[in-house]
Amino acid sequence: MSRMSALFTRRSPVLVGLDIGSSAVKAVEVEPTRAGFRIVAAGAAPVPRGAVVDGVVVDSGAVAGAIRSVVDAHRIRARAVAASLAGSAVLVRRIAIPRMSDSELDESIYWEVDQYVPVDLGDVTLDYQVLDREPDGDRRGTMDVLLVVAKKDRVAECASVIELAGLEPAVIDVDALALHNAYESAYGADRDAVVLVHAGASVITTAVVRAGRLELTRDVLLARYLHSPAGEPGGLRDEARVEETGREPRAAADDKATAELAALEVERAMEDCCADEDAADSIDRIVVSGGWACAPGFAAMLADRVGAPVVRFEPCRGLEVASRVGAGVLLAGDAPAAAVAVGLALRRRDDR
Ligand SMILES: Nc1ncnc2c1ncn2[C@@H]1O[C@H](COP(=O)(O)OP(=O)(O)OP(=O)(O)O)[C@@H](O)[C@H]1O
Numbered sequence: 001m002s003r004m005s006a007l008f009t010r011r012s013p014v015l016v017g018l019d020i021g022s023s024a025v026k027a028v029e030v031e032p033t034r035a036g037f038r039i040v041a042a043g044a045a046p047v048p049r050g051a052v053v054d055g056v057v058v059d060s061g062a063v064a065g066a067i068r069s070v071v072d073a074h075r076i077r078a079r080a081v082a083a084s085l086a087g088s089a090v091l092v093r094r095i096a097i098p099r100m101s102d103s104e105l106d107e108s109i110y111w112e113v114d115q116y117v118p119v120d121l122g123d124v125t126l127d128y129q130v131l132d133r134e135p136d137g138d139r140r141g142t143m144d145v146l147l148v149v150a151k152k153d154r155v156a157e158c159a160s161v162i163e164l165a166g167l168e169p170a171v172i173d174v175d176a177l178a179l180h181n182a183y184e185s186a187y188g189a190d191r192d193a194v195v196l197v198h199a200g201a202s203v204i205t206t207a208v209v210r211a212g213r214l215e216l217t218r219d220v221l222l223a224r225y226l227h228s229p230a231g232e233p234g235g236l237r238d239e240a241r242v243e244e245t246g247r248e249p250r251a252a253a254d255d256k257a258t259a260e261l262a263a264l265e266v267e268r269a270m271e272d273c274c275a276d277e278d279a280a281d282s283i284d285r286i287v288v289s290g291g292w293a294c295a296p297g298f299a300a301m302l303a304d305r306v307g308a309p310v311v312r313f314e315p316c317r318g319l320e321v322a323s324r325v326g327a328g329v330l331l332a333g334d335a336p337a338a339a340v341a342v343g344l345a346l347r348r349r350d351d352r
């Protein structure tokens, strides 16, 4: 079993952040500046229906084509890519294990994982981060570790579609972690408790970030709840609009269903992480991203249901944006859809 190439830190050379979704591929290229980072290219291209279903690449030729078109149309120069997996390809879990040193943990992590993850260890690749080395109270003597497990075949499938597009897969990340990375870049690490909700065409990712740390995260598939499931033609497409935005038009009924499901996921996340407190009170705000965050009314519907303030994720906050990117679809009202792509672009090749 190998370690995942690269999650929790950042340093030099440049990568293209590539968020391969079931409705669109989003790409963001940044370059380091003296003060931080500058976005030098960004854009989206539609993914043909059925080419990615529930996060699984079904038609790699079509997906590679979408990657090529976004890279060409937006003159993306870097060849090394940071991409991410979500849904059934990954599992992110917070576990409590006996307190130990880093080197001890390195050696015993596989044994620990074996107890928590119901998969064959030969089929997965893993990474982890110590969250809390010294919890107090009755949990003394243990430590909390965030465990990230990914299916090897899905990592390989993601890498091969990137190669098919003529690019180099340098980092394979996880949507939730990229989202957290973008959040940190945009908002810093304050003491607040925040629920991030990234709602796309087929997956909703929720993540709880407290005092700058990713505490828990979960993905849920939308297909079953929506009017027009991913992969099935849903009436007439406005081809021009799809070309322009890289997105499918949506059915009105989907708006409510998606907000409803997002609300359930937020409630569940709050219960999981704030069992001993009054859940809604312990959360400072909900930060929404993904295509659905761009839908008028989505944030309001969610705020209404959950009873906590909801704001739209502005992933480009704090980043310089090169003037040629100005008109790019990702950086106007559509910026929340690029949250994962931005988080990926901020990864470094030598990330561990
Ligand atoms: N105003 C809007 N602009 C763009 N997309 C919108 C808007 N409102 C709702 N959506 C929905 O957002 C979805 C696209 O979001 P996003 O680009 O995040 O999905 P994706 O990353 O391709 O999918 P996946 O869930 O597989 O990751 C579509 O289902 C679209 O109908």
Ligand SMILES: [Mg+2]
Residues within 6 Å of the ligand: 019, 020, 021, 022, 200, 201, 290
């Ligand atoms: Mg997505």
